[in-house]
Amino acid sequence: MVKVFQAADATDLVTELRRSFDDGVTRGYEWRVTQLKKLLLICDNHEPEIVSALHDDLGKPELESSVYEVALLRNSINLAVKQLKDWMAPDKAKTSLTTFPASAEIVYEPLGVVLVISAWNYPFLLSIDPVIGAISAGNAVVLKPSELAPASSSLLAKLLEQYLDSSAVRVVEGAVTETTLLLEQKWDKIFYTGSSRIGRIIMMAAAKHLTPVVLELGGKSPVVIDSDTNLKITAKRIIAGKWGCNNGQACISPDYILTTKEFSPKVIDALKQELEAFYGKNPMESKDMSRIVNSNHFDRLSKMLEEKEVSDKIVYGGQKNRYKLKIAPTILVDVPLDSQIMSEEIFGPLLPIITLNNLEECFDVIRSRPKPLAAYLFTQNQKLKERFALTVSAGGIVVNDIAVHLAVPTLPFGGVGESGMGSYHGKFSFDAFSHKKAVLYKSFIGDAAIRYPPYSTGKLRLLKALVNSNILEIFRVISGLS
């Protein structure tokens, strides 16, 4: 029988974890590495169960589960284990003449007890990847997986309890009630993956305790296609990045396409051709795509398709099966810019193409919308690439590919504006859960009288020399010789 999680439970949980943290349980290198290696064991020993849970929750194909969740996690853990000593070492900082003689460094310290709230679309990746960061940085952590992926949530709770040190790492399952109770507690950091709407609620709750947050949100990630691109590869990458990644239900999914009126028919043909090559003539039967997560989201997507002035713009797909929670890969052309499908993040297998008279116009279209998590461009035009990278504001930009930057540990992954704040992956995860404490070691040699009252014009003169870097004067001053 499942015990109902109440306010007292939330308080007790945080108190207990704080005690563990204060006792120093999580600080040592050994503990952190041991926990990370245990996470690796979970990946090694339980992949079939993970694949099965993901199939239950999302109809996710084995390859996606195995590669885009488990394999990515394995890499993330291995990198952390390999680099942890380096990451934990203080950074030397340069001191200047004004603080001479001194040495300075930046010490990485854990924040304390942190909360990770995960999402339903990549339930293992988006739960464990932040937890890897939290543990590497030496924190105690509570994970709240999404209730919309119940099999995954339950498996995560079971596995983390079985393998990790439960005096410092815990899972709380539940929905709005449990999350609200957790958010009332004082955390030293909150890491949230999800929607912008909930992101606001999280940040508001965090404000009550001055808790810093990382919010990995979403948005409408545009794909701009230039007519000089290799269309076959472009189409394949868009399809793999959209329908091949949880059937469009991903934060960095290509949301809509921008291309010229002239080039659009070629784009549509290429997409149709490759879609058939990937998923056959009957994509509704294909086992290589996740299904829609639940009937709420199915209805949301259906409504988008059924909207007046949208339903007649479908040029491919459009089939739906509510019972099976399936919608075929669907392409639409030139839906109204104020339609639902062009106003909110689609998060599904629908791909609108908006045609422009001139590719130049793409900048205005993108700029007129909230900043997305990712923006994509397919082109061979060097100038266009540079302009795009420089002027399109998004969490991250990928040229000539889709979504791959998520797998690169040396690039910070995060949003800007509506798509979020903060970043992680690789060392950025370690940094996200650390406080970089500035440490200055000063000696007693040389106490410049100019620092102290009583003040005089003479002292003022010397101070000015210091500021103006009058080297000779400075040396005389700070060595107390002046």
Added chain:
Amino acid sequence: MEEVVDQSLREMRDTFASGRTRSVKWRKTQLEAIIEMVKDNEDKMCDVLFQDLGKHSTEAFRDELGFVMRSATTALNCLDKWVVPKKSNLPLLFYPSTGKVISEPYGTVLVLSSWNFPISLSLDPLIGAISAGNTVLLKASELSPNASAFLAKTIPSYLDNKAIKVIEGGPDVATILLKHQWDKIFFTGSPRIGKIIMAAAAEHLTPVTLELGGKCPTIVDHHSVSKDMKSVVKRISGGKWGSCSGQACISVDYVLVEKSFASSLIEMLKPMIRSFFGENPKESGCLSRIVNKKHFQRLARLLNDPGVQASIVYGGSMDEEKLYIEPTILLDPPLDSEIMNEEIFGPILPIITLRDIQESIGFIKSKPKPLAIYAFTKDENLKTRILSETSSGSVTFNDVMIQYMCDALPFGGVGESGIGRYHGKYSFECFSHEKAIMEGSLAMDLEARYPPWNSFKLTFLRLAFREAYFKLVLFMLGLKK
């Protein structure tokens, strides 16, 4: 006022959209203009700081004017380096893709400054915002009205006033400003207001940097620094009373010392204070005054607590009309008194005695994380314990306040003392979005990336992701299953 804000925002957004503030040349011009503004108006600035806070011109220069000029100069000298995209090494798996990180300005940012260092706490964040290529609205504090008026009048004649704007006013103006969407908010002030700012920012998912405060403890381990005790006392005194009369976020708030040394310490502090301010500090001209009646009354209330009164061992005199409080030392005021539970922000120094200096760690941990911890000690063991067992924005050994001047060190708090950091390169980063850029090649393609899935592709990708390249090659050659 609403209209003024709306119009200002619109203008700043248009300016940002035009791309003007992105150019390095524009940013450098603005930074040069700031330096020029300070140089041209040194006397005026010292004047307003004297009017608002009774600051001596040397203190004003040291803590504010000189600091701002150095900050702007550093930014000018380093900007070319800071704006260069940082190349990222990509794992072999992604060859021949390339990756880099570009620092991109957030857009239109809001800087809310404080009254105690009204010039530097306004201009320093401004320097950061400008270096990073943003348009910025500065609201100076109404509690330093002369400085605020000076900035509002002078900045427009030096800086690009379609990109950099100043607004004056108090909480009512701040409330109007916070209703709008900003791309970043930078706030210096109290934790209480910090929470309000962050909650307002949450409505628009605006990232914030909050430079707050706390009770900065100063540990005096007399065993290990006995030879240098005169220096210790000088630095503590200078740090407490020599900078805005204790009204600084990184002020020495209270001292922790072993009981056996407390009276010696006090007997050394007394003549030090006299050497700084003479027999009559009120007339010395070197001691800033309390900013206003409200803060004076707040401090008077802290001091008038009977338990606290009884603990006064030096000073204690006050003059409400002149907003003057004498440098005051307390010995072991009650730990549950208000003065030991809120940031003092004034010229009163409690000395808390411990049986053993090691207890200072536990004492500090029992309070919210401060902006700075100061420790006078040469004991390596104690240093290690302080670093690893306490948490604070920063730690400075054997000095006070000076970490503020070291712009290679990030300046910011943790927990109750704040979120985010700035100074030097960190100011530039504070106002930038670090945007990842990845470029793939259209020339090479890997079939295994694409559906329809099969076990070959699965194995291939598994090996590829694991970077088990040798095994991958074997697999491809059919020599491995």
